[in-house]
Amino acid sequence: MKCTTNSVEDPCCFDERTGVGGLVPVNDAISRGLSLASEVDGTEVVDLDVAIGRVLAEDLLAPFPLPPFDNSAMDGYVFRSGDLSGSGPWRLRVTGRVAAGENASEAGIVGEGEAFRIFTGAGIPKDGDAVVMQEHVRRLGDFIELEDPVTPGSCIRREGEDAAKGSLLLPKGSLVGAREIGAIASVGLPRIRVRRKVRIALFCTGSELRQPGESLAPGQIYNSNRFILMAALRQPWIELSDMGAVVDDPDKLRDVLTRAAETADMVVTTGGVSVGEEDHMVEQLRGAGGKIEVMKIAMKPGKPLSIGTLNGAVFVGLPGNPVAAFTTWKIIGSRIAEKLSGQGDHEQPVSQVVASESFTRRPGRQEFRPAKIVGFSPDGRPQVQLLDQSFSAKISLICKSDGFAVIPAHSERIASGDQLDFVRL
Ligand SMILES: Nc1nc2c(c(=O)[nH]1)N[C@H]1C(S)=C(S)[C@@H](COP(=O)(O)OP(=O)(O)OC[C@H]3O[C@@H](n4cnc5c(N)ncnc54)[C@H](O)[C@@H]3O)O[C@H]1N2
Numbered sequence: 426m427k428c429t430t431n432s433v434e435d436p437c438c439f440d441e442r443t444g445v446g447g448l449v450p451v452n453d454a455i456s457r458g459l460s461l462a463s464e465v466d467g468t469e470v471v472d473l474d475v476a477i478g479r480v481l482a483e484d485l486l487a488p489f490p491l492p493p494f495d496n497s498a499m500d501g502y503v504f505r506s507g508d509l510s511g512s513g514p515w516r517l518r519v520t521g522r523v524a525a526g527e528n529a530s531e532a533g534i535v536g537e538g539e540a541f542r543i544f545t546g547a548g549i550p551k552d553g554d555a556v557v558m559q560e561h562v563r564r565l566g567d568f569i570e571l572e573d574p575v576t577p578g579s580c581i582r583r584e585g586e587d588a589a590k591g592s593l594l595l596p597k598g599s600l601v602g603a604r605e606i607g608a609i610a611s612v613g614l615p616r617i618r619v620r621r622k623v624r625i626a627l628f629c630t631g632s633e634l635r636q637p638g639e640s641l642a643p644g645q646i647y648n649s650n651r652f653i654l655m656a657a658l659r660q661p662w663i664e665l666s667d668m669g670a671v672v673d674d675p676d677k678l679r680d681v682l683t684r685a686a687e688t689a690d691m692v693v694t695t696g697g698v699s700v701g702e703e704d705h706m707v708e709q710l711r712g713a714g715g716k717i718e719v720m721k722i723a724m725k726p727g728k729p730l731s732i733g734t735l736n737g738a739v740f741v742g743l744p745g746n747p748v749a750a751f752t753t754w755k756i757i758g759s760r761i762a763e764k765l766s767g768q769g770d771h772e773q774p775v776s777q778v779v780a781s782e783s784f785t786r787r788p789g790r791q792e793f794r795p796a797k798i799v800g801f802s803p804d805g806r807p808q809v810q811l812l813d814q815s816f817s818a819k820i821s822l823i824c825k826s827d828g829f830a831v832i833p834a835h836s837e838r839i840a841s842g843d844q845l846d847f848v849r850l
C-alpha cells in the first residue's frame with residue numbers, strides 16, 4: 426500500500442530507507458516523550474538514613490559556613506608566622522596543645538616565640554596564623570626547630586572555604602547519592618524534603634510467557650523482560666507496581682492498561698507494539714482512552730517503541746524482544762521516568778571509541794549496537810568490535826558486550842578506525 430497521509434497513525438506510512446512517512450528520529454522521540462512528563466506533585470520528609478536515592482525537593486543552602494571554624498589541615502604545630510623573620514633555623518617554645526573536638530578559644534593565646542601542638546581538625550587558637558607539619562620540624566625537648574620559612578595561613582582550612590553561609594550546597598532535583606548525603610549530614614540535617622516516588626506500573630504481554638521456575642510447554646518461553654525491567658526500575662525514587670504478565674487478549678489488555686493508569690504516573694509495558702495480529706497494545710491503549718504521541722522510531726533496536734498518555738499517566742510501550750526492551754528503556758524510557766521524578770533531563774553519557782573493523786549496514790535507523798572493547802587505538806581511544814548485526818532478541822550477546830556503539834542513522838559504511846559514540850553498560 427502507498428503512504429498517502431505521511432502520518433504516524435497510518436500503518437503503511439513509513440519507509441525505513443528513505444524515512445518517508447516519518448520514522449521518528451531518536452532525539453525527537455526523546456524530546457516528545459519528555460514533553461509529556463512533568464515532575465510529580467507532592468513531597469515528603471525522610472530521615473537521612475533512608476534518603477539515599479531520593480530526589481531533593483528544594484534547594485539546600487548552607488545554614489552556616491563549612492568548615493564552621495578555621496582549623497588545622499595537619500598534625501603539627503601552630504604559631505605566629507611573623508616569628509620566622511630573618512634567616513632560619515628558628516626555635517619556638519611549645520607552650521600549649523589543642524586537639525580536634527576541643528574548644529580552641531579555651532586553649533589560650535599563642536604568644537610571641539611560642540608554638541602549640543595541634544592536630545588535624547583542631548580549631549586554630551587565638552593569634553596563631555600558620556601550621557607546620559610535624560614532619561617538617563625537629564622536636565628538641567620543649568622546643569621545635571624549623572629550617573624552612575612558613576607563609577601565613579599555611580596548613581589552615583579557613584572557615585567557609587568549602588561553602589559560605591547561605592550558599593547553594595545542593596540544587597533541588599539532585600539525586601541523593603553518597604556525596605550528597607555527606608553534604609547534607611555535614612550541615613547537621615537529620616532529615617530532608619524529597620519528591621514523592623514516581624509510581625510506575627509494569628506489565629509484560631505475550632501468551633507465550635512463563636515465569637522462571639514453571640515448566641515450558643512447546644512454543645513457550647520464559648518472561649525475561651519482567652526481570653530486566655524490574656531490575657532497571659528498582660530505584661529508591663520509584664514505587665513499582667509489578668502487574669506480571671498478560672496474555673495477548675485485547676479485552677484483558679485494555680482492562681490491565683486501564684487499571685495500571687488509575688494510580689500510576691507512568692505505565693511501562695513490553696511486547697505487542699509491532700504490526701502482527703497478536704500485537705494489540707496501541708489499539709487497546711486508544712480503546713482505553715489513551716493517545717499515542719510517538720510510534721515507529723528510527724532506532725535499532727526499538728523501531729516499534731510507542732509513547733503516549735493514558736488517564737494522565739505517561740505510557741511507554743517497549744518492544745517485546747528482550748534486548749530491544751532493555752535498550753529502549755535505557756536510552757528513552759529511563760529519561761522520561763527521571764524527568765517525572767524531578768531530576769530534570771540528563772543526556773546519556775557517551776564516550777568516544779573507534780571501530781576495530783570495517784562493516785556495512787542498512788542505513789535508516791540510529792543503531793545501538795552491542796560492542797566489546799578489544800584494545801586501544803594509538804591515540805588511546807578504546808577500540809570496539811561490533812557484535813552481531815541481528816541482536817534484538819539475543820540476551821546472551823548483550824551480556825558479552827561492554828556497551829552500545831552508536832551508529833548514526835544515515836551511515837551505510839563504517840571503516841576501521843572511524844570514531845563512534847559509545848554508551849557504557
Ligand atoms: N512484520 C513486521 N514484524 C515485525 C516488525 C515489523 O516492523 N514488521 N518489527 C520487528 C521488531 S523491530 C520488533 S522489536 C518486534 C517487536 O514486537 P512486539 O513489541 O510486538 O513484541 P512481540 O511480538 O510481543 O514479541 C517480540 C519477540 O519478543 C519475545 N518476547 C516478548 N515478550 C517477552 C518477554 N516478556 N520476555 C522474553 N521474550 C519476550 C516474543 O516471544 C517475540 O519473540 O517485532 C518485530 N516484528
Ligand code: MOO
Nearest residue numbers: 726727728749817
Ligand atoms: O527494533 Mo527491533 O527491536 O529491531 O528488533
